[in-house]
Amino acid sequence: MSDTGFVLHGAVTWCEDPKSIRSFPDAYVVCVNGICRGVYEELPAEYANLPQEDFWDKLIIPGMTDLHTHAPQYQFRGLHMDLELMDWLEQYAFPEEAAYKRRLYAERAYDLFVEELYCGATTRAVIFATKHVGATLRLMDLLEETGLVTYVGKVNMDRNVPDYYCETTEESLAATKKWLKKAEGRYERTSPILTPRFTPACSRELLAGLAELRKEYRLPVQSHVSESPQEIELVRELEKGISCYADSYDRCGLLGAEPKTVLAHGVWSDETEIALLAERGVFLAHCPQSNWNVRSGIAPVRKFLDAGVPVGLGSDVAGGSTTSIFTAMKDAVQASKMYWRYVCPDEAPLTLPEVFYMATKGGGAFFGNVGSFEPGYEFDAVVLDDSAYPTMRELTPAERLERLLYLSDDRAIVGKYVRGSRLY
Ligand code: GUN
Numbered sequence: 027m028s029d030t031g032f033v034l035h036g037a038v039t040w041c042e043d044p045k046s047i048r049s050f051p052d053a054y055v056v057c058v059n060g061i062c063r064g065v066y067e068e069l070p071a072e073y074a075n076l077p078q079e080d081f082w083d084k085l086i087i088p089g090m091t092d093l094h095t096h097a098p099q100y101q102f103r104g105l106h107m108d109l110e111l112m113d114w115l116e117q118y119a120f121p122e123e124a125a126y127k128r129r130l131y132a133e134r135a136y137d138l139f140v141e142e143l144y145c146g147a148t149t150r151a152v153i154f155a156t157k158h159v160g161a162t163l164r165l166m167d168l169l170e171e172t173g174l175v176t177y178v179g180k181v182n183m184d185r186n187v188p189d190y191y192c193e194t195t196e197e198s199l200a201a202t203k204k205w206l207k208k209a210e211g212r213y214e215r216t217s218p219i220l221t222p223r224f225t226p227a228c229s230r231e232l233l234a235g236l237a238e239l240r241k242e243y244r245l246p247v248q249s250h251v252s253e254s255p256q257e258i259e260l261v262r263e264l265e266k267g268i269s270c271y272a273d274s275y276d277r278c279g280l281l282g283a284e285p286k287t288v289l290a291h292g293v294w295s296d297e298t299e300i301a302l303l304a305e306r307g308v309f310l311a312h313c314p315q316s317n318w319n320v321r322s323g324i325a326p327v328r329k330f331l332d333a334g335v336p337v338g339l340g341s342d343v344a345g346g347s348t349t350s351i352f353t354a355m356k357d358a359v360q361a362s363k364m365y366w367r368y369v370c371p372d373e374a375p376l377t378l379p380e381v382f383y384m385a386t387k388g389g390g391a392f393f394g395n396v397g398s399f400e401p402g403y404e405f406d407a408v409v410l411d412d413s414a415y416p417t418m419r420e421l422t423p424a425e426r427l428e429r430l431l432y433l434s435d436d437r438a439i440v441g442k443y444v445r446g447s448r449l450y
């Protein structure tokens with residue numbers, strides 16, 4: 027088969043490391059067979075015959091990864107911000123998720139979520155569904171149609187969840203196996219991820235059962251860790267003898283770099299927990315907006331970075347109100363400034379390159395070589411039109427990106443590419 031490719035021309039900006047942003051006002055990004063061949067100010071002769079899409083002065087950036095979100099909670103985004111995590115789950119999240127038992131409701135509600143994800147700057151996402159097999163498969167079907175690349179998890183819970191939404195250990199494992207069987211061979215872009223909700227809702231037997239499936243099917247894992255003080259207290263009561271919250275997953279065999287694990291939050295992670303996540307190569311999904319909406323706190327992100335934990339950003343809808351990873355970048359910087367001011371003056375606030383890195387290459391690493399325009403990376407790109415914000419200044423592409431983040435505007439998308447295919 028002969029090579030197929032194309033060239034995009036415009037103002038290009040991306041991150042190869044968390045220290046600096048690459049930024050070219052007039053450049054070419056080359057894609058061949060779905061893989062990036064790099065960014066050039068002068069187009070090399072070997073690519074001169076590829077079809078070119080000229081975006082002129084529009085901004086071309088790598089696609090964003092949302093490393094943690096809850097599709098069924100999208101229906102109450104921007105609502106119910108009056109409770110702490112555990113009460114918030116009980117009063118708002120569980121009743122809403124239970125509604126996905128109804129096929130028609132799930133179908134319509136997931137359609138709205140998927141449409142929004144398709145329209146935004148996110149090209150990859152790691153997603154919680156509900157406990158329901160049918161609804162989770164429907165969500166996967168809808169996501170597959172969009173061209174986005176995602177991991178989706180049927181949620182597992184066998185304790186401390188209201189009866190109307192709980193499962194027994196056996197039911198939970200059997201339903202997971204049934205779901206995996208039905209999903210097998212059905213998708214190109216949508217993959218299952220094991221999803222124990224969090225330790226308060228998962229017995230040791232359930233976690234151990236899921237760890238067996240992890241090994242057998244070589245599946246990645248997603249969950250929550252050390253999000254709120256009340257939650258952590260409950261974990262300490264339930265699971266005696268653990269060195270830290272994450273140890274409740276580790277001792278069952280759920281943490282590792284291959285297959286990968288991602289844990290959301292780590293707001294209250296101590297040195298022991300951070301060291302454990304670093305040692306196991308576990309990803310942290312930092313979800314700053316959710317952390318203040320449900321009054322959990324501010325995650326010590328720099329401690330995770332210094333320890334070598336791979337960090338990406340999560341919207342955590344509906345703890346977070348928006349699916350926008352642009353907003354998550356801005357929120358991460360702002361939250362880190364408050365952390366520096368009020369909590370730890372030794373920990374410098376996060377910088378723009380650091381959060382841009384987390385949103386692209388940092389979180390993208392959960393999917394492999396994703397989130398950069400370096401040669402060899404899968405070609406995910408978003409083209410943005412920022413002409414709605416005129417200025418007398420001559421801005422670099424990196425400054426234009428910064429403005430869009432602070433204006434929370436990633437909606438003016440004129441092109442979106444995933445694995446080298448143009449979605450629109
Ligand atoms: N911990 C367990 N479940 C959830 C959830 O749905 N949202 C958040 N923010 N934290 C959780």
Ligand code: FE
Pocket residue numbers: 094095096250290342345
């Ligand atoms: Fe969450």
